[in-house]
Amino acid sequence: MSELISESSSTSLEKEIRALRLELNEFRNEVTTGKTHSLLNEFKNQCAGDFLNASLGNNLNSIRNESNECTMWDHCEPVFTEYFDSLSGFAIKGELSDDNVSSIRNKFGQMKERAAEESKKCLNCFQHAETCFETQIEMLQEMGFCKPDNGDIQVQDLPEDQISILIGDALSSAARVQILKALHDDAKSFTALSKLTKLRGGNLLFHLDKLQSKGLIRQREERGEYQITLQGLNLMNSLIDVTKAMSFRV
Template sequence: MSKQKVISEDISLLREEITGLRSELDRFRNEVTRNQTNSLFNEFRNQFAVDFINGSLENAFSLIGNEAKECPGWVKCEPVFVSFFEQLVNYARNGQVSEENISKMRSNFDEIKKHEGTENCSNCLQQVEGYFNQQVGLLHTIGVYQSESDTRSQVQNLHVEDVSSLIGDPLSSSVRVQILKALYEEGRSFTELSKLTELRGGNLLFHLEKLQNRGMIRQRSERGEYQISVQGYEALNSIAELVGKLGLNYSKI
């Protein structure tokens, strides 16, 4: 083998390695950007909820305090109410505003109401409960809190044709799910997917086009490697979550 041919082959190998490294770097950058964006958005939303609750409660307690200033029990009641709302703030800050935790808070408030001592108690308790419901409504509006009824409503509002088109068709084949799994963490070439699925030519291309047409995967360029899209990534995550909730055997999926 001539020296020139050896050099040519080395250059070819280097190009392949560089192309592979670029692909990995792009995939990593996209993944980090997506995760950072979701994390920053959730953090911003939770902090907004905390700031809004604290600001509105400051005004609320000021108003209640003015009305209850003649009540001898307000000095003891105020810290109890403050502690009650601090729990809601902590839930919002930590992204834990669940239906279970809201139900716990309502039960705790029912216990507080059992200790009414004066004629003013009923009025104060009604106002505090009203403010609490307002805060829960706010958290619901900005998407920090969702109840089971919200989920039921979302289910009822599902457009069956859209769902079937989005999920049923592209994911109705075990081969296409296998392809998505293979692309979950890294891009792969047609040749690599062919070896993985044991399909060749048009047979494999049929499944790839199905996934591409539904936006589950994309191809970097003509004859370039295939990568999972955000839609495909989230669809696969949702399937994994569903499998876990149903208690199915992952090894058979």
């Protein structure tokens, strides 16, 4: 009898040990998977930061060339460096969200306005820096480093005033939609846009200024080519879904 009890206890103990081993293995897998995801995210964020840091020198050299050996360069260089470093800092921490990028844009926009009051030459440098910044943002977004903040937005959360001002005003003209379509894939000169839209002089300039004021397009430099901004690109891509949903004829 005692031997039977002993065998039964041994079998029960073996089952408990096997169960514990299974639980331990599952726990290890979960921990390993969690660590793997964490390490991958850290690596991804570091790659984004390294990409931005590596391009900093090229951006500064490009802006310096635009300055035409301005005597204020030594004063402005730290300003531009901080501008790009702030983007790199968010990237390394995995915080490249729309809100954080917008905060950098707004801060830089304020500096740009003050620079415009000081000198036209200063404005050229700031516009060139802004172009470099937007190019980096577009590349980061294409590589999947930027995180949208509005994934859970609901209909009731839509900002009425901002939408009506941005879309209602900017897209109330077929000519402006045509300009955005023309700039969707490539930057174009004023002359090229004039040929495409059949608009001349002040008429075309009116529509370009309207789109620029809404942040949908920008001019690379004074009298340079026009190009669509990230906001303009997102808007046009969103309109594809709207067109499909509304069953418009295309």
